[in-house]
Amino acid sequence: MHIRADRDALADAFGRANRGAGVRTALPILQCVLCQTEEGRLNITGSDTEVTIRTWANVEVMEEGSFVVPGRVMTEAIKRMPDGAVSLRSLDGEIELSGNGPAFQIRPLSLEDYPNLPEADLTGAVDLDGDALQEALSQVLVATSRDASRPILTGVLIEESEEGLRLVATDSYRLAIRDIPSVGIKKPALIPARGLRELSRTVADGQMKVAVHDREVVFASELGSLHIRLVEGTFPNYRQLIPNNYPIRIEMEKDHLLEAVGRASVVADEHIPVRLKVTADGVEMSVVRTDLGGEKEMLPAEVTGEVEDLTIAFNSRYLQEGVSAIQSGRVCIEIKESLRPSVIKPPDGDDFLYMLMPVRF
Helix, strand or coil: CEEEEEHHHHHHHHHHHHCCCCCCCCCHHHHEEEEEEECCEEEEEEECCCEEEEEEEECEEEECCEEEEEHHHHHHHHHCCCCCEEEEEEECCEEEEECCCCEEEECCECHHHCCCCCCCCCCCCEEEEHHHHHHHHHHHHHHCCCCCCCHHHHEEEEEECCCEEEEEEECCCEEEEEEEECCCCCCCEEEEHHHHHCCCCCCCCCEEEEEECCCEEEEEECCEEEEEECCCCCCCCHHHHCCCCCCEEEEEEHHHHHHHHHHHCCCCECCECEEEEEECCEEEEEEEECCCEEEEEEECCEEEECCCCEEEEECHHHHHHHHHCCCCCEEEEEECCCCCCEEEECCCCCCEEEEECCCCC
């Protein structure tokens, strides 16, 4: 095989594909990417068998062929080549990367050892706005769990809703729900967060297709395709967790609240919560550590409902991530009781909801 391509375009394609390759796998072949020439382009595939990324780069093909090389090494080597055109070719049992002086020789692995991966199956795929999908994912992914012992909570549930498509995530301490209107995906699926986080870094584009199958979901665009194996199991019945009404409503500037939580976080940690004392005049935020000190400040807010100096406490990181997920300039916090879940959402609109469990103090 022998090809020539622009360095930056080739490095970008290898970088996208390599995000699908295994990092902690014991099989060296899964740390590699498969490269195949086809009709004036180089197709590049990276996979750890759970997540598969197929992408491509426009190249000048002097000789057709295919090879398997370590993804990280090849990506970094291309990035460090001089600006301009680079070439890849098979030479004396190695893959030579050269251009404007420097040359790398990288030993390939056996093509026969690379897993036989299915092509992208877009049967029943629906079209959707890639930007809207990425925005929605950024709002719910923060609520997924990273505890591998509870795989059900490490994914995002996608299902049909009255508005169109609903995305749901929970780690049992918080719950995030985001609706995307006018998207007709009928089949529910539980998609690992790890794969969804790769979408914006790999094949996300302005217009995309999504196909849900029994064992995997496929996202496709002009940049390539992302295949993610689904999580098996039943997602918690999240609807029964949401209270029907909240007697106390707080509305304030999002940036002011984030800045205050940031200051409180200097003292707070995972086990020391931030306290919100709600009064008719606003919200007093405080944090106290007997071994270190504390911080206190008053935040202006519009408070409605029956307020009798209620105090509620939250994990500072969970609170900050929920407020950050709000897309508007103001944020609304709805509270039922000091030990019942509260809801963070935009003041106007019901397309996003972030429910947060309080902490005892």
